[in-house]
Amino acid sequence: MRALPAVLSVSLIYAACAVERPDPAAPSLTLSASAWGPESPPFNDEIILQDVSDGPAFGHVKFRQPNDGDRIVYLDTWVRDLKPNTTYQLQRATDTAVNDDCLGTNWLTLGRGTTPQAITTDDRGTGRESLFRNLGTTAVGTAFDIHFRVIEQATGGVVLESACYQFVVTQ
Numbered sequence: 001m002r003a004l005p006a007v008l009s010v011s012l013i014y015a016a017c018a019v020e021r022p023d024p025a026a027p028s029l030t031l032s033a034s035a036w037g038p039e040s041p042p043f044n045d046e047i048i049l050q051d052v053s054d055g056p057a058f059g060h061v062k063f064r065q066p067n068d069g070d071r072i073v074y075l076d077t078w079v080r081d082l083k084p085n086t087t088y089q090l091q092r093a094t095d096t097a098v099n100d101d102c103l104g105t106n107w108l109t110l111g112r113g114t115t116p117q118a119i120t121t122d123d124r125g126t127g128r129e130s131l132f133r134n135l136g137t138t139a140v141g142t143a144f145d146i147h148f149r150v151i152e153q154a155t156g157g158v159v160l161e162s163a164c165y166q167f168v169v170t171q
Helices: 003-017
Strands: 045-051 058-064 072-080 087-095 127-134 143-152 158-162 165-168
Touching: 045 143, 045 165, 058 158, 072 087, 087 127
Parallel strands: none
Antiparallel strands: 045 058, 045 158, 058 072, 072 127, 087 143, 143 158, 143 165
């Protein structure tokens, strides 16, 4: 008689573990407003920076604009395999002919608001900075092509560059 409760317990544990759960990697069918951008792209971008000399250097900019009235874009920037203990700067250029053909040459050094901020690499050539840009004077709904580059601060030489991305200012 004592074996029956043990078998029942094992069966209940198995049944609890066998409950079908959604795949966490599968896209959700539930749509909801997010604090990090509108519901339709293009709004937040993952900017990939490639080495201009086909070397191993690489960079990434997590480009995010929260859904709020401030219209601030956050640019979490990370670079690797650049010269050790060297300062670099992230720049962007835009154009309003939104056609995935970045022709803008209006390079702006990015930083913390309007103050340029250097990205300094460590002894392994890795650097990270949290930058931001206030788009408060840019009208909501303005769309543009945008591309990025990383320059060595001392020489102005381009070391990394991105492809062309699109962005729409939201609120």
